[in-house]
Amino acid sequence: MTLSLSPAKLVLLAVHFAVQADIDSLAVLAARHDTVLRKELLLRILLTYLPETLQSNKYVGFLESLEKGTLAENASHDVDASSVETLAEGDATKRVRRLRLLPLASKDTPKEVGDDPITSFLVRRSYKVDEEAGLLAELPTLLLPFMDQSPYVRTLLISTILPLLRRNCEYHPEDPIQYTLSAFQDLPDRVAVNLLLSQTGAREEDLPVVGRDLRGLIGPWLVDEKKWKTRRRSIAPPNGEGDDGICAGYDEVLRWLTTQASKNWKVAISAIQQWGGPGDADLAGWGKLELTEQQQDHVQRAYAQAALASAYVLPEASSEAIEGAYNIVAQVVNLRDLEPLPPFSSAVTLLPPLAEQISEDIISTKTATFMRNDLLASSNILTVPDNSAVAFLEALILSAHLLTQAGHPCTIRRAGELALLQDERDQKEQATKLINHLSHNGPKTDDKFWMRARNEILWLRDWGAEEVSLDATPKGVFSKLKKEFLEVEVLKALLSNTRYSLARSLYEDAPDRPLDEKALQDTVYATAMMAYDNASNPNRTRGGLKKCDEIMKAFPETLPKSHPLAQKVEALLQATHALSEYRLVLKQGEPFTPIVLRVHSDPVSIIGKILEQNPKSYTRLQDFVDLGNRLVQAGLVKPSTFSHHSPSSLSHPPEQVSQRITAMCIDAALTEEDFETAYSYVVTRLESAAGVQDDYSWRVALQAGKHRRTAKTVKPTHYGTSSANPEIRHLEQRIECLSVALRVAPGGTLQEILNVYRRAEEELEVLVRREEEREEEWDWRGDSIGAGAGNNMPGGFIHHGGGGGGGGGGGVREEEAPMSLFDLARATGLTAPRNLSALSGLQRAAGGALGGLGRGVVGGLSGGTGTGNGGSSERGSLDSARSNEVVSPTGGSHDGDAGGNGQQQRARKRDQLKNAAMGTLVSGVGWLVGAPGPAGGGGGGGGGNGRE
Secondary structure, eight states: OGGGOOHHHHHHHHHHHHHTTOHHHHHHHHHHTTTTSOHHHHHHHHHHHSOTTSOGGGTHHHHHHHHHTOOOOOTTOOOOOHHHHTSOHHHHHHHHHTOOOOOSOOTTSOGGGTTOHHHHHHHHHHHHIIIIIOOGGGHHHHHGGGTTTOHHHHHIIIIIIHHHHIIIIIIOTTSOOOOOHHHHHTSOHHHHHHHHTTTTTOSGGGGGGHHHHIIIIIHHHTTOGGGGSSOOTTSOOGGGOOSTTOOHHHHHHHHHHHHHHHHOHHHHHHHHHHOOOTTSOOOTTSOOOOOOHHHHHHHHHHHHHHHHHHHHTOOOOSHHHHHHHHHHHHHHHHHHTOOOOOOHHHHHHHOOOOGGGSOTTTSSTGGGGGGTSOTTOTTOTTTSOSHHHHHHHHHHHHHHHHHHHTTOOOOHHHHHHHHHHOOHHHHHHHHHHHHHHHHHHSOSSOHHHHHHHHHHHHHHHHTTHHHHOTTOOOOSTTTTSOHHHHHHHHHHHHHHTTOHHHHHHHHTSSSSOSSOHHHHHHHHHHHHHHHHHTOOOOOTTSHHHHHHHHHHTSOTTTSOTTSHHHHHHHHHHHHHHHHTTSOOEEETTEEOOHHHHHHOSOTTHHHHHHHHHSTTGGGOHHHHHHHHHHHHHTTOSOGGGSOSSOGGGGGOHHHHHHHHHHHHHHHHHHHTTOHHHHHHHIIIIIGGGTTSOOSSHHHHHHHHHHOOOOTTSOOOSOOTTSOSOHHHHHHHHHHHHHHHHHHHSOGGGHHHHHHHHHHHHHHHHHHHHHHHHHHHHHHHHHHHHHHHTGGGSGGGOOOOOOHHHHHHHHHHHHOOSOOOHHHHHHHHHHHHHHHHHHHHHHHHHHHHHHGGGTHHHHHHHHHHHTTTTTTOOOTTOTTOHHHHHHHOOSOOOTTSOTTOOOOOOOOOHHHHHHHHHHHHHHHHHGGGGTOOOOOSOHHHHHHGGGGO
């Protein structure tokens, strides 16, 4: 029936079958009327009217037959032409003219398509199916039968459709690319790469398939020959090769790789470990990437360079990242057939010597810029994949690992900066931080750990250069540091962690000592002081002080007990330990710590704090003096802490400290109203050191001389030969303290002391006079009672009044005006020699006449003689009764018989007081007027004073 149809109706019928997707009827119609329905016409009809939603397998067979010209007429198939049979020929012709069939080729058709109708149809049909229906998955079925026939169809299928199909439908369907097939082809390479790999490694669980994405997306995408037509200047071919083989798209893939390394290093490491470059591509069996030998070498070299660059930009300083960087280097070694690397664990343990493998051109300050700029440039000697660059990067990776593992995180780039910039200050800071971290966090009992740590630190300095040659120049991250410096720091760490035996075996017992004796001594001392400074307990058997002691004893050959440093530390420990016996708080709320003693500007003043905070502690004077001497031996007492008043103070530091501590104890005793103890310290301690002048002794002696008794004053435990009157006794002791002050004080301070002395003397006179009056009143009462009862006394004895004694007493009472201190001193000095000789003659005569009566009678005679001129009232006279009373030390009675009748007179207490006053005055003040001191016994000299 179709045989009678006109050409116009045949065209309309073919269009009808295309619209209805009746491919079988169309095939029969085309086979019967092949002269009208030619191949190009049929392809245009299909391109224009065939539904895009029709499955490709429904019409691809028709296309194959059409292309091969093997359309066969099926006689059993009845073609329904009813849709056009009733049309008039004119109407049919008009409709054909209005069909507007799409051309097979358009202005957007790539030139590579050429004039082949089937290729043009397939290309345009693919675009329409994708754009109108979004059925990208139908395109492989459509194109595969024609892949061998048309290179462009192959390229379209492999480099565009396959990557998009996998990206949107297989690998990451949850986030498809929103670009049509034609639009994706027009994208710049960088955008296309970023779109294809936008979800690669986005999730942690996707890391194992990063290589799959590169293999299945980038590998096919790079098949397009157009991507190999432009040259990227940042990566030039080696040895001046031409532009052929340069792939701009591939460069963008390498750029993406290094970018990921700086942002998401796990993706980059996974990519390099799982992908072998452009040659490692999954083309679904549809073809392969054909590269020339030159191109293949270039892409491998560029890929290896990008891998090395990725290692440099890893931002994280973790063991996992650093090990991943090492695996990158191992991958590069395999790709470029370089010297193989040992496994990472073996490399970390063995620390191979790498310095000799590194070119001298790499170790340069200028090279440091290559770690940040132009990482992919062929001129970058750090990333060019050769043995020298690989060895340098391997050394940096191992260095970063050692630093990170030791608790001091370090990136590979940071390690490179340390090695290339060669900043000694920066290297020293990093080394110090590393060793300090090991010191504070390392095990206390594992010698193997510390041996390994020492070896690693020394390897970081030279990267094993000394294993090859002792004269080799260090190239490590600590290359600018002297080996001695690192050894010293390691030794400090060993001692701080109580590894004494190991330290001694390395630095003292070793035949080839790493440190000389002086450096070893200084290091041990510094470490001991560090332990001391960190101590919180002043007890030397605990904590930091115990460690300090152990450190100083750890090297018996280097620091024997006789060594000055050992003695100095021992004195410091003894002094500190002595402080542990007392309560001591220097600042409120802060207990005393040993470091305070060592850094204190005036450590002796701490003893004053102890005296303030510990009642009665002043009684331990000798302990404090010993403590002060140890402070001097420890070198804590500086010359500036001595008194500046005496030029000789700097030559007597122990004596100065002793006198100062004594003064502190005296002051503490006076503060606690224990005058007796203060007095004993003044007369026994201060006077014995009168040859060494200081600014403390005379002041505290003066302070004791000014002290007055109160109700709280501690009472003496015994009186000895002193007055039983506590007031008189106290004044006597005060005067003696003032005498000591006069002997030890500088000349400019004498007037102040003399003023106090005079007031004390006047007070003593008043008290003595009152005491005498009370005694005379008591005697008078006794005499009166005796006279009234005289007639009743057995033997007829009666009482006879002593006129001479009364006259002497009257003399004392009549002399009311006090003699000045200087008059008294001058009189004493002038009369002492004559009185001494006279008294000596009297004593000899008395000794022959009276025998056993002894000194008491002689003293009485001397005292009686002095009463003869007792009535004189002349103040300036040397015969004054005042001089007789105050100066006379003999104890002679003024109430005795003036005629010397031989009666034994009792030695009164007032005479003892006079004796004490005279002795003090002569010894303390007599030198002021140049008078010689009394020879022989003080009692004789004083007794003769009454005869003048």
